[in-house]
Amino acid sequence: MKASLAVLIAGGAQIEIEPIDIGERVYKSGHSAGITPDAWDSLRRTKVFYKAPITTPQGGGFKSLNVTIRKSLGLFANVRPCVAYAPFVKTDHPGMDVVIVRENEEDLYAGIEHRQTDEVYQCLKLVSRPGCEKIVRYAFDYARAYGRQKVTCFVKDNIMKLTDGLFRKVFDEVAAEYPDIEADHAIIDIGAARLAAKPERFDVIVTPNLYGDIVSDIAAEVAGSVGLGASANIGAQCAMFEAIHGSAPDIAGQDVANPSGLLMAGVMMLVHLGQTEAAERIHNAWLCALEDGVGTPDIAAEDAAVGTQQFAREVIARLGQRPKTLAPVSYEPDARPIEVWTPQPKPKALKRLVGIDVFVHSNEEPDALAGRLQACLNPLTELKMITNRGVKVWPDPMPETFCTDHWRCRIEAKPEKALNKAMLVEILRNMVLDGVDFVKTEHLYEFDGERGYSLGQGQ
């Protein structure tokens, strides 16, 4: 951190520094989240967090501080530029210059999991319209602010038609408002494969949390620059800037670590703060150092390698120079921080309850289970199907279907009949009396007349 700050200040950054102590020492002093209330106050006041790599102690119930900070401060966008620096840093993809914009709060990473039966475990993938809209708008605003040509959306909407379908739909809606930026999409599997093999094809990629986690690591790895990479975590109120590599406790404090990741995070921070002149000067000086073969032991030839502090001095010595082989960087002189879009309240849809999926823990055969469930219904409702792991097993099962002890039983209102929650609760009460071991429910709704749930396979 010392080395990076020295370069930032020498480069003309106008920053006041308020140091806070987080991580291992704080964990061990009894703050199980690794951060003190004073440190939270400081972050809230300063709104910009320039973070050194930290260590979450293994075991002992310590929570990941990165996740805590991201979630608590609402840092919804993870922005990771992945750039090749060939021939100075080895890569198969010299022309690569991709920015991954990853949604950072939703998706499976909400971590809501339930063991449901002896055999079956569940995790919820949750996606919200404002969450999709915030990240997609940020990606397009980023593309505009940084002079990028194209934004590509990666989802799996051919399988997850509602959740990933929502992300894709929001992407298409927002893209229409940015006619100056090309919009493109790929199914995540094919997209990830193309990114791995031909990353030069991509510019900005926007994608939900889990996919973003995977593709941002792929992009950094094939660029060859994991050790030099930085990322920004952007929220409506606060932002955090950090290197993408870990804390490497084995070499910490020995003056051998490469400060480039943290320095590039500092450059992202300066751009975020609108200090683009200093950012450009420092970024170009750093590229000059790379070109001149200046590097810490991780990237430089053994006899040419320098220490962390010396590397910083070498960058400082090149302030004002521009690279000759690598493309010089330029940032708009009057750039203003990207304004984070604030979700607008939308009119509420007309919601109609049309049924319920009841999930049952049972070792019975589907026919027997169906009979018991039917006895619990009221005359307005009917059992439509039972599935096991998404495959229909009642009525008309396939003999080859392997069944677990976890059954999804879909109960719907009969045609033309109206349903209400009181009836559903009554049906559940009957199930309790009849010893049906239900473990979860999902209501089935129509929103403005449109079905809000997927059909069963074969339904």
Added chain:
Amino acid sequence: MKASLAVLIAGGAQIEIEPIDIGERVYKSGHSAGITPDAWDSLRRTKVFYKAPITTPQGGGFKSLNVTIRKSLGLFANVRPCVAYAPFVKTDHPGMDVVIVRENEEDLYAGIEHRQTDEVYQCLKLVSRPGCEKIVRYAFDYARAYGRQKVTCFVKDNIMKLTDGLFRKVFDEVAAEYPDIEADHAIIDIGAARLAAKPERFDVIVTPNLYGDIVSDIAAEVAGSVGLGASANIGAQCAMFEAIHGSAPDIAGQDVANPSGLLMAGVMMLVHLGQTEAAERIHNAWLCALEDGVGTPDIAAEDAAVGTQQFAREVIARLGQRPKTLAPVSYEPDARPIEVWTPQPKPKALKRLVGIDVFVHSNEEPDALAGRLQACLNPLTELKMITNRGVKVWPDPMPETFCTDHWRCRIEAKPEKALNKAMLVEILRNMVLDGVDFVKTEHLYEFDGERGYSLGQGQ
């Protein structure tokens, strides 16, 4: 298909062929699944399906036939070898020889989705113990049968501790039964990145459905051999073998398509049937053809390219030869098909109900919502927390947390108090009376004294 079958038969395959018609023509004749009852009968009788690429017509509610067949016949394992054929097929990774064993039935691909509120959509990720055990055992059995050294497990169990944690736990248990095979694991993001950049490090990879979808495409792409790749879909009763490329309707029937993918699928089928001698002869003859620069227009130089049927004749002409540059293939002469493990019933755990997560659609502030919920409880229960997208918002919210209209409200039995389902139903009934718009529930259980649900962030 004609070309591939000609090679298989010339190579000594002992097969009786029972052709079935599936796909576009069948869809259009009125079978919305693209397959007739007679065809199902044939598949059940013959148990082995050698499938040409087919087209699912766009729109019109046609279901993907691949998904239908996979799910209906319980084809739980997707096996995809990804091999580099340098220098005859261009690749950055000449030494690559990876097999992806992908779980094929579970995970998010069960496709169970529910729109829950105006803003929030959900997909269920479901993972079962027997499902994990089947695929992991298949991967280790495969490694043994094919003389492979190492199986690597890709999951994200640092985030999804219950679901991916189960997969990882089963992997570790099963691995201990195969001391002759090295067991290894990687977090999916880092694993995918390494696979993209240094695939030579991997041997067999076993992974859940979604990750498998992504990494099998990455592996095929970086091997450079998507057009030559094949995959097997294995079930307890049936198996299906196919090329990994699509149906390419624009070139079908013009004698220019590369039959290699389908031919290699045929070789996989022969090995599966125990006809390893024929498989070895055909596989090596095909490698010889590659070495000799024989190829259809997609891989050969323009003036050297041959048609589909001629390519087949060239392979047949080389039957009995072994490649000189590429490594010759050998299959155990007395190999028997891998026996699919049958899940064994396990003792049921002692399950104890300790609470319920009630998910509420509301535009209220968390404090107001908490007050209303508390009024619905009985004296044995208490409201422990409310989260929004997994972030705790009651008690002690962070001011920066962005909230959607979807609240997860955790109700638990007070210490030392016993809970039953009748009480939960009573609480839900109170919510109905009080106008609390709950849209789903998840019961909280302990299994043999172990917590069967994740804690909320900050809980």
